[in-house]
Amino acid sequence: MFLVVEMVDTVRIPPWNFHRQLNEAVAEELNKKLANKVVYNVGLCICLYDITKLEDSYIFPGDGASHTKVHFRYVVFHPFLDEILVGKIKYCSQEGVYVTLGFFDDILIPPESLQQPAKFDEAEQVWVWEYETDEGTHDLYMDQGEEIRFRVVDELFLDTSPTGPTTDPEPPANSSTAPTAATDDSAQKKEAPYTLMLISDMHHAVVKMV
Amino acid sequence: MEVRDANAAMLSNYEVYQLLTELKEKRKESVKNKHSTGQQNLNTIMYETLKYLSKTPCARQSPETVKEFLTAMLPHKLTKAEKLQLLNHRPQTAVEIQLMVEESEERLTEEQIDELIQKVTDILPGDPQQEDTPGDAEMDASTEQ
Numbered sequence: 001m002f003l004v005v006e007m008v009d010t011v012r013i014p015p016w017n018f019h020r021q022l023n024e025a026v027a028e029e030l031n032k033k034l035a036n037k038v039v040y041n042v043g044l045c046i047c048l049y050d051i052t053k054l055e056d057s058y059i060f061p062g063d064g065a066s067h068t069k070v071h072f073r074y075v076v077f078h079p080f081l082d083e084i085l086v087g088k089i090k091y092c093s094q095e096g097v098y099v100t101l102g103f104f105d106d107i108l109i110p111p112e113s114l115q116q117p118a119k120f121d122e123a124e125q126v127w128v129w130e131y132e133t134d135e136g137t138h139d140l141y142m143d144q145g146e147e148i149r150f151r152v153v154d155e156l157f158l159d160t161s162p163t164g165p166t167t168d169p170e171p172p173a174n175s176s177t178a179p180t181a182a183t184d185d186s187a188q189k190k191e192a193p194y195t196l197m198l199i200s201d202m203h204h205a206v207v208k209m210v
Numbered sequence: 211m212e213v214r215d216a217n218a219a220m221l222s223n224y225e226v227y228q229l230l231t232e233l234k235e236k237r238k239e240s241v242k243n244k245h246s247t248g249q250q251n252l253n254t255i256m257y258e259t260l261k262y263l264s265k266t267p268c269a270r271q272s273p274e275t276v277k278e279f280l281t282a283m284l285p286h287k288l289t290k291a292e293k294l295q296l297l298n299h300r301p302q303t304a305v306e307i308q309l310m311v312e313e314s315e316e317r318l319t320e321e322q323i324d325e326l327i328q329k330v331t332d333i334l335p336g337d338p339q340q341e342d343t344p345g346d347a348e349m350d351a352s353t354e355q
Contacts, residue, residue, distance in 0.1 A: 002226045006215040032248040036255035042216050046255055047233060075226055084295055084309055103258035
């Protein structure tokens with residue numbers, strides 16, 4: 001689930017933090033910059049693992065702060081393909097079942113990947129697995145807040161960096177590296193920078209049945 | 211900012227849990243700057259991740275149990291990813307093992323699967339509450355506790 005990623009960056013320490021130990025000031029700045037943020041094609045950054053190398057600090061004319069090049073390692077949430085995870089069902093919609101891990105929300109199980117046969121109950125807005133046994137069909141509801149075990153099948157990184165100002169009235173095309181068929185304007189709709197697609201392998205209730 | 215190696219090492223849930231608890235202790239001592247807007251992100255992610263991890267089996271592990279588990283897994287010839295998943299999830303049933311181990315029908319016989327479950331249950335500490343309640347459950351899924 002979690003990885004260690006090696007990164008290099010130049011950290012700016014403002015002058016009012018000069019009284020602190022360089023290591024601590026650098027660690028704080030790095031956490032401020034990266035914690036709880038998604039880095040494109042890397043994952044959701046959790047916290048600093050350690051600092052491997054601190055190079056010389058420089059002060060540039062016009063800016064009182066010091067700039068230090070830092071080599072460090074960061075703990076990143078990035079499940080590998082086919083990894084099994086356990087999460088809670090956030091809500092269901094026509095598009096599928098949305099699962100949350102608490103610290104990471106954008107997880108979707110599209111209807112094709114649910115245990116078949118499954119149908120969407122409009123009245124209660126839940127997906128239902130019609131489990132066939134010799135005695136008849138049992139309806140297993142994917143209720144909100146239920147724990148669910150799932151396997152990661154696909155991941156989607158979207159480049160949400162701001163696009164430049166448009167000169168013509170047409171909405172600007174999203175960067176070509178975005179692999180989805182995102183047809184909405186990046187200016188209006190908020191797109192999740194990191195989404196996981198899964199298949200649900202087992203529902204906890206079903207585990208007990210099996 | 212440059213990413214040198216996007217896959218330097220894999221971490222088990224236990225290691226991340228340790229790291230975050232130590233970080234939380236350190237931050238508790240320096241009370242002054244926790245609430246500034248810059249630190250909010252770190253606070254949020256730490257809180258949520260700790261909340262999630264404390265409900266997994268990793269919260270009850272220690273470096274010794276992890277080491278013991280990995281040595282016990284040596285004869286089974288599992289890949290690193292499979293051992294990591296077994297460590298993080300502590301599977302109790304054969305179905306779970308089949309999910310986590312690729313091609314388990316070809317690589318492991320039924321006895322080996324049972325042996326794996328036994329080792330996992332013995333070496334990795336389980337949830338004390340769950341072990342008290344009886345294992346059999348009703349077929350009625352809609353009224354699941």
